[in-house]
Amino acid sequence: MANSVTVQSALNQFLSTDSLDSHRRKVCSRLMDCRTARMGGMEMRCDHCKARTVHYYGCRDRHCPQCQGRASQQWCERQRRSLLPVPYFHLVFTLPHALNGWIQVHPEVVYRRLFESVWNTLSQFGHKTKHLQGELGMTAVLHTWGQNLSRHVHVHCLIPGGALTETGEWHQAKHQYLFPVRALSRRFRGRMVSSLRSSIRTGELHRLIDPGALNDVLNEVMQKDWVVYARHCLNQAETVVDYLARYTHRIAISNGRLVSQDGDWIKLRYKDYREDGRQKTLQLEGAEFIRRFLMHILPKGFMRIRHFGYLSNRTRRQKLTAIHQALQKPPEAGDVTENGAESHRTWPCPQCDGGVVHMVRQIPRYKTVGILTA
Structure with a gap:
């Protein structure tokens, strides 16, 4: 029963x-x-x-x-102080499943390289895109699962729609999806594969012992399109943190x-995104x-929520002040108090x-x- x-x-x-x-x-x-x-x-x-x-x-x-419901709420209260009065973009960068075996034995290395490659890709686009030509800001969250609990490693990124230049000017994003998805995919693929080759040379992936097989895997994934997904921008700044909270403290x-x-059987509910999010049930031993x-x-101590660019912890206060001045919209007065x-x-x-x-x-x-x- x-x-x-x-x-x-x-x-x-x-x-x-x-x-x-x-x-x-x-x-x-x-x-x-x-x-x-x-x-x-x-x-x-x-x-x-x-x-x-x-x-x-x-x-x-x-x-x-x-425990994650309360943690998510507390995180949201802290992040509201960093909101900008601009549209926001949601991008998702996914690793191909051919790398799942590498993640199994060296998760900390592959996850770190993934964050680095995603930020390198977006940072390059921010500096080289003609109407931006400045530094982006990004909050990124690592997810490692699919709806059926399989390994499906991807990073959710929430990005304010604009760039801060070296002279302190704010350049607003003009396009609905921030950057072309196919161009992002190719740059991300190249950057991630190059980063993994560097990890092989430095011995970070020492548990993977067959150089020929490693090279074959990287050559194989370079021949395929990598998945980068972009969603419409969010125009209501006050809903941005609540939107991101759906992803920050979600668990498998x-x-x-x-x-x-x-x-001995457990039945769970999941969405099949290959069938437009249709609700299904799965039975597992x-x-x-x-x-x-x-x-x-x-991995122990690994940070799955990270901030980059002008949202990085080290320079966030100074650069957000500069952005508000460029927008001529002062930040909201007062901090959120703890309950x-x-x-x-x-x-x-x-x-x-x-x-x-x-x-x-x-x-x-x-x-x-x-x-x-x-």
Whole structure:
């Protein structure tokens, strides 16, 4: 008989740690402990109806489907300060699946080269396009999955529609898709292949040991068209961050897409973009579901959200001020303040109309010695 399923319950039932490295083992341990007694929490009491409830802490891991909603909201509040009153463009750069084997053994190298190649491509177009001739800004987000949890590595880029020149002028973008997609694709392909050849020469891809096979793969992908996708620009600046938030903290699979579990089989919902986004269901064995999920755990410390150009962290404040001056539109005054509700540990009572719940005690983290935490 089918029953409900979550990523957490699937990990608890089907995960085998025999072949896991220490990083994936720790990530899975956090996801399995999330919002349970093992994480600790707070005991709350309503000042009106005196009802007592217990709230367990989340793990805050970036791969956790239970914790990313709040992380996304907090990220949005910070990014609103960097918005410009200009149209925005959304571009997606995708790696060919022929490189998936390389990603399997050297993800940190290929992902880093991917970010570098995407920015090099767009930066070159920004400086050489006649009506721009300046520095672009870009926020880029790495995704490694397709809707069916297969490996599908791509980068989502959100780019303000204009360039900042060396003299401090602002040149507005004129075209609906910012740059020609075919030209971007060819430049991106050449840059990425050249970058991977450099990694081979320097020994960064040392686990790939057959030089002839590596060269054959790169020659093969150079003969194919690479996928670069561009969407219409966004004209409402206030919706830009909310739009990007759909991508920044998205994970490989959310609990909302898991339909049911029947024995050792898990059924999930996905969109088939080859059929115009038609909704379909896919049934996977529990072990296969876990295998696909583990493919998308990022290398330890790897930053999947990055800012480039005049949006880079080092020069963002100075260059955004220059852009606002060039546009003669001063930035919005005041910073977003953090919500103080959690610091006071009070919330509206979910069980009565007029009460407020207060924290009465901290519940310490419950430490266990087991397969994942030893």
